[in-house]
Amino acid sequence: MANTTNLGITKPTVGADTDTWGGIINTGLDNIDALFADDGTGTSVGVNVGAGKTLVVAGALALTGDQVQVSEGGTGATTAEAALVNLGERTGATGSLLLPAGTTEERDVSPSAGFIRWNSSDGTAEVYSGTAWGSVGGGATGGNGDAVFVENDQALTTNYTIPTGKNASSVGPIEVPSGVSVTVSSGSRWVVL
Numbered sequence: 001m002a003n004t005t006n007l008g009i010t011k012p013t014v015g016a017d018t019d020t021w022g023g024i025i026n027t028g029l030d031n032i033d034a035l036f037a038d039d040g041t042g043t044s045v046g047v048n049v050g051a052g053k054t055l056v057v058a059g060a061l062a063l064t065g066d067q068v069q070v071s072e073g074g075t076g077a078t079t080a081e082a083a084l085v086n087l088g089e090r091t092g093a094t095g096s097l098l099l100p101a102g103t104t105e106e107r108d109v110s111p112s113a114g115f116i117r118w119n120s121s122d123g124t125a126e127v128y129s130g131t132a133w134g135s136v137g138g139g140a141t142g143g144n145g146d147a148v149f150v151e152n153d154q155a156l157t158t159n160y161t162i163p164t165g166k167n168a169s170s171v172g173p174i175e176v177p178s179g180v181s182v183t184v185s186s187g188s189r190w191v192v193l
Helices: 018-035 080-086
Strands: 116-119 124-128 133-135 160-162 167-170 182-184 189-192
Touching (some): 182 189
Parallel strands (some): 160 182
């Protein structure tokens, strides 16, 4: 009696005639080709990497879908939160989060609103608003952590709009080069000291 493998390949019955064996083997090879198609159109392959084993990918590994689940293995964690700690993305469940870091020149080429990173050139965390990168949180600190200074640049490099319902202040002089503008929305103020 024939049985089927976990790849859907039927094993020929021992003692079957040559034509039966040939047909079953050809069908089995076609099934394998469908699973592992070179052009990436393969149907589906589930891979279970056993305990103590390592999965090595020599080429590119393309992941599709909107999430990659890490649970019960790989990181030695049984929850997503513990997996982040084990991957070094967090120092603990209530600890710090590791931000991606790089210089100003290494910013994303096409960022999306909400991207956040550590700018090693400026020594600040920064977030992308959808139109520009901006510092997150407080300003510079003095000796012993005295938070008495807030620094600003002396020249604009990109257009900026102060939104309705917001005010802004800067300490000048502030250079606004040709082709760059500051728009102060109705009811808002920009004070340069």
